[in-house]
Amino acid sequence: MDLLSTxxxxxxxxxxxxxxxxxxxxxxxxxxxxxxxxxxxxxxxxPLTRSALQAFVMDLRQRGVKPIxxxxxxxxxxxxxxxxxxxxxxxxxxxLQTFKLEKRILQTLTDDHIQTLLSVKPKTFDQWRLRCSTRxxxxxxx
Numbered sequence: 192m193d194l195l196s197t198x199x200x201x202x203x204x205x206x207x208x209x210x211x212x213x214x215x216x217x218x219x220x221x222x223x224x225x226x227x228x229x230x231x232x233x234x235x236x237x238p239l240t241r242s243a244l245q246a247f248v249m250d251l252r253q254r255g256v257k258p259i260x261x262x263x264x265x266x267x268x269x270x271x272x273x274x275x276x277x278x279x280x281x282x283x284x285x286x287l288q289t290f291k292l293e294k295r296i297l298q299t300l301t302d303d304h305i306q307t308l309l310s311v312k313p314k315t316f317d318q319w320r321l322r323c324s325t326r327x328x329x330x331x332x333x
Contacts, residue, residue, distance in 0.1 A: 197239055198235060198236050200275065201226050204274050207274070208222065222267050222270070225268055225271075228264055229244075232246065233246075239275065239281065239285060244287050248261055258290035262289040262290055266289065269287060
């Protein structure tokens with residue numbers, strides 16, 4: 192690791208992402224949020240080692256952060272670590288594995304539910320308008 196502090200390197204990373212990669216302000220905020228979370232665990236200039244990053248993830252999980260949220264932090268920090276390696280600040284790339292998440296399947300309507308919805312007779316103007324708009328949108332979809 193170079194003599195520059197981790198925080199200074201992170202600011203360089205953000206500047207390159209902003210001006211050379213043209214990432215959105217939302218992405219910059221995402222990177223900053225992940226780095227601030229890492230700083231909460233390891234201080235202002237967190238060490239960038241595999242064990243420090245793993246300790247960060249364990250700290251997140253112990254605080255009750257859900258795996259899907261941990262994955263967002265991990266992905267942001269992986270991007271930072273990849274940049275560090277590409278710029279020559281790290282000899283070998285550090286990369287944490289993301290959590291495997293369960294796939295949630297949305298419940299769909301049964302044929303009986305759809306029949307019930309279609310059999311409703313509108314009584315007010317708003318109900319008629321809603322019924323017409325849903326039928327028109329159903330006809331225009333590919």
